[in-house]
Amino acid sequence: MKFSAKIATTVAASAVAVAQVASAGTLDDVKARGELKCGVSGGVPGFSAPDDAGRMQGIDAAVCDAVAAAVLGDASKVTFIPLTAKERFTALASGEVDVLSRNTTHTLTREASLGLNFTYYNYIDGQGFMVMKDSGIKSTLELDGASICVQAGTTTELNMADYFRNNNMSFTPVGYETSSQTREGFEGGACDVLTSDKSQLAALSTEMKVGPAGVTILPETISKEPLGPVVRQGDDQWMDIVAMTLYALINAEELGITSGNIDNLKANPSNPNVARLVGTEGNMGELLGLGADWSYNAIKQVGNYGEIYERTVAKIGIPRAGSVNDLWTRGGILYAPPIR
Amino acid sequence: MTERTRIPLHRDPKFRALVIQILALAFVVYGFYSLFQTTVDNLVARGIQTGTSFFDEVAPFQIGFSPFFDYKLGESTYIDVFFVGIQNTILVAVLGIVAATLLGFFIGVVRLSPNWLISRGALAYIEIFRNVPLLLQIMFWNFAIFLPSLPAPKNSIEMGAFYLNARGFHTPLPVIEDSTGFALWMAMLAVLCVGLIVFARRAKVRFQETGQQLPVVWISLGAIIGGGYLLYLIAGSPLIFDEPVLGRFNFKGGGQLPLPLFSLWFALTLYTAAFIAENVRAGIQSVSHGQTEASHALGLSRKDTVRLVTIPQALRVIIPPTISQYLNLTKNSSLAVAVGYEELVAVWAGITLNQTGQALVIIGMTVAVYECLSLFTSFVLNWYNKRIQLTER
Numbered sequence: 001m002k003f004s005a006k007i008a009t010t011v012a013a014s015a016v017a018v019a020q021v022a023s024a025g026t027l028d029d030v031k032a033r034g035e036l037k038c039g040v041s042g043g044v045p046g047f048s049a050p051d052d053a054g055r056m057q058g059i060d061a062a063v064c065d066a067v068a069a070a071v072l073g074d075a076s077k078v079t080f081i082p083l084t085a086k087e088r089f090t091a092l093a094s095g096e097v098d099v100l101s102r103n104t105t106h107t108l109t110r111e112a113s114l115g116l117n118f119t120y121y122n123y124i125d126g127q128g129f130m131v132m133k134d135s136g137i138k139s140t141l142e143l144d145g146a147s148i149c150v151q152a153g154t155t156t157e158l159n160m161a162d163y164f165r166n167n168n169m170s171f172t173p174v175g176y177e178t179s180s181q182t183r184e185g186f187e188g189g190a191c192d193v194l195t196s197d198k199s200q201l202a203a204l205s206t207e208m209k210v211g212p213a214g215v216t217i218l219p220e221t222i223s224k225e226p227l228g229p230v231v232r233q234g235d236d237q238w239m240d241i242v243a244m245t246l247y248a249l250i251n252a253e254e255l256g257i258t259s260g261n262i263d264n265l266k267a268n269p270s271n272p273n274v275a276r277l278v279g280t281e282g283n284m285g286e287l288l289g290l291g292a293d294w295s296y297n298a299i300k301q302v303g304n305y306g307e308i309y310e311r312t313v314a315k316i317g318i319p320r321a322g323s324v325n326d327l328w329t330r331g332g333i334l335y336a337p338p339i340r
Numbered sequence: 341m342t343e344r345t346r347i348p349l350h351r352d353p354k355f356r357a358l359v360i361q362i363l364a365l366a367f368v369v370y371g372f373y374s375l376f377q378t379t380v381d382n383l384v385a386r387g388i389q390t391g392t393s394f395f396d397e398v399a400p401f402q403i404g405f406s407p408f409f410d411y412k413l414g415e416s417t418y419i420d421v422f423f424v425g426i427q428n429t430i431l432v433a434v435l436g437i438v439a440a441t442l443l444g445f446f447i448g449v450v451r452l453s454p455n456w457l458i459s460r461g462a463l464a465y466i467e468i469f470r471n472v473p474l475l476l477q478i479m480f481w482n483f484a485i486f487l488p489s490l491p492a493p494k495n496s497i498e499m500g501a502f503y504l505n506a507r508g509f510h511t512p513l514p515v516i517e518d519s520t521g522f523a524l525w526m527a528m529l530a531v532l533c534v535g536l537i538v539f540a541r542r543a544k545v546r547f548q549e550t551g552q553q554l555p556v557v558w559i560s561l562g563a564i565i566g567g568g569y570l571l572y573l574i575a576g577s578p579l580i581f582d583e584p585v586l587g588r589f590n591f592k593g594g595g596q597l598p599l600p601l602f603s604l605w606f607a608l609t610l611y612t613a614a615f616i617a618e619n620v621r622a623g624i625q626s627v628s629h630g631q632t633e634a635s636h637a638l639g640l641s642r643k644d645t646v647r648l649v650t651i652p653q654a655l656r657v658i659i660p661p662t663i664s665q666y667l668n669l670t671k672n673s674s675l676a677v678a679v680g681y682e683e684l685v686a687v688w689a690g691i692t693l694n695q696t697g698q699a700l701v702i703i704g705m706t707v708a709v710y711e712c713l714s715l716f717t718s719f720v721l722n723w724y725n726k727r728i729q730l731t732e733r
Contacts (some may be wrong), residue, residue, distance in 0.1 A: 004480075089697060109697075113696075114381075145588055147592075152690050153690055153691045157402075158401055161402050164415050173403070174404065175691065176677075177678060177682050177690075188483060188487030190506060207537065232386065233386055340512055
């Protein structure tokens with residue numbers, strides 16, 4: 001008797017607890033907690049992987065660092081939570097993370113049915129295929145009948161299915177849970193081909209025994225993969241903060257503001273755009289519900305987009321000059337709305 | 341009696357117990373209801389759609405291994421994926437249960453061997469395999485042993501028409517070429533089986549009347565294999581064999597046992613067999629030695645003693661804990677995601693969940709499937725257990 005009454009109390013209490021999670025602004029939560037919870041992949045060099053000191057490094061991790069700098073004034077106040085492709089959306093929806101910055105592709109289905117919002121893109125990618133160099137394969141169209149290692153539950157899996165169907169080719173998928181398992185499978189010969197976003201293929205090849213020289217990334221790009229940070233639906237202020245922080249990093253590069261020269265520029269801004277971005281003119285921070293030095297902190301502590309790219313994605317062997325990920329002023333498509 | 345009715349209702353212990361139980365039950369039901377309602381409300385509030393309408397949508401991904409269903413990319417729907425997942429889960433569970441039972445019995449018996457080396461060997465096996473996490477074992481066999489040691493398809497290990505490589509084991513597959521011939525063969529086989537049943541009955545009667553035994557099992561086995569092949573030739577060899585042929589990347593045609601299935605099955609078998617071996621050892625030791633001595637005194641041979649006296653009594657102890665091992669094996673098969681075997685959790689609670697985002701429905705259905713499989717397994721085995729229990733009159 002007592003026992004079942006206890007159960008009932010517990011059940012009722014947890015029901016109330018669930019009800020409370022839904023509301024409350026993420027900004028207030030993060031401020032109260034004094035720390036940003038950031039969902040990352042945690043195993044993709046260049047995007048998010050721990051360095052020798054155990055600190056998460058990469059272009060995805062840097063977005064969270066910048067948001068923490070903008071909101072809390074300190075880029076180090078981030079707890080990184082590694083998530084698999086399968087866990088990521090549930091983790092975000094349930095409030096386990098405040099921002100999901102995990103090389104996640106923006107698609108209609110995800111935007112419309114999963115209760116989340118994509119902010120902007122921190123890396124524009126495309127899906128490709130990687131084979132061992134000694135296979136002699138030169139084109140994706142030679143892959144009829146191949147076994148292909150893929151991370152299960154990703155858009156990669158869907159693009160591949162579409163591509164092979166369109167080209168009347170057959171294939172056998174070998175689906176793994178994590179991207180490092182796909183690499184292990186590919187190395188061990190469980191499949192002939194490894195497919196993923198091209199940046200990830202480059203990153204994974206650096207971890208292989210044969211190294212990047214032992215593999216070929218086939219020239220075809222079969223999909224558009226705009227990757228960027230994701231937030232929960234229904235918290236517009238928080239969405240603005242994450243998006244604007246990313247825009248600030250891109251605008252900083254366009255305006256020539258770096259982590260090195262920002263203090264000088266703050267003392268004598270070269271023009272009003274710079275002045276607004278370093279927080280000496282206008283009330284940009286206030287409009288977002290943040291301090292006036294939100295963008296200053298982000299740029300000072302994390303660097304502008306170009307700086308971030310050079311120390312993360314460029315390190316895994318993906319040059320930026322002239323690629324889609326370059327600024328619009330240099331032939332790329334990276335274009336951020338003005339901070340004013 | 342009349343005195344009892346005069347007790348005021350609130351002091352009647354029976355009535356009070358009833359009221360409190362009803363209240364407690366109502367509270368529990370309300371708790372679950374509000375939990376459910378809150379979940380639904382929150383899903384709506386966050387703009388997360390839920391429902392079963394995605395079942396009939398075409399699944400936009402490929403599944404590599406589906407031995408009994410035809411899965412076709414671009415035609416099969418999400419609900420087909422569900423059934424393919426169940427099929428693959430049951431397949432590995434059945435294969436695992438059969439192999440783990442055989443191996444477990446063997447190790448359990450050997451564990452009691454008077455030979456020090458053999459019994460300690462069995463002990464070492466049990467202690468190693470049941471004390472290492474299963475996920476680690478699955479990944480060990482797949483990534484550290486099988487993948488590196490097996491060759492690429494071009495250099496496959498060849499055994500007649502069978503090929504073994506890092507993708508799996510490729511076998512010829514029988515295909516019915518001449519359906520009348522095949523029907524004829526099946527009919528003749530049926531007649532043969534009926535004949536053997538009659539023969540077995542006669543032999544039993546003869547044994548009871550005269551005490552003379554015939555090797556019924558061996559005769560039947562020989563008749564089925566030898567006679568079956570002879571009848572196959574008489575029926576005009578109605579089958580042809582679809583042999584695997586090396587294509588550009590891998591073998592095409594024939595049957596295939598993919599490496600992930602093999603690794604998973606192998607690891608599940610070794611792991612579960614260690615537990616079953618302990619059940620078997622305990623069961624055999626629970627039969628008192630007096631039984632064996634009595635049986636020897638009655639003139640039964642060593643083999644018959646084990647078969648007719650020890651094992652039937654040991655089974656009563658062995659079966660109940662072994663049921664849980666079978667259930668564990670079925671549930672543990674969900675660790676397949678690590679090696680890329682396409683069972684229920686991988687394709688349904690994994691890929692489909694991630695592509696559709698329908699966590700509530702999908703996880704609910706997955707839970708229900710495991711629940712049903714477990715209940716079915718324990719139902720069958722409990723029935724068997726009841727049958728062999730000591731009948732007390």
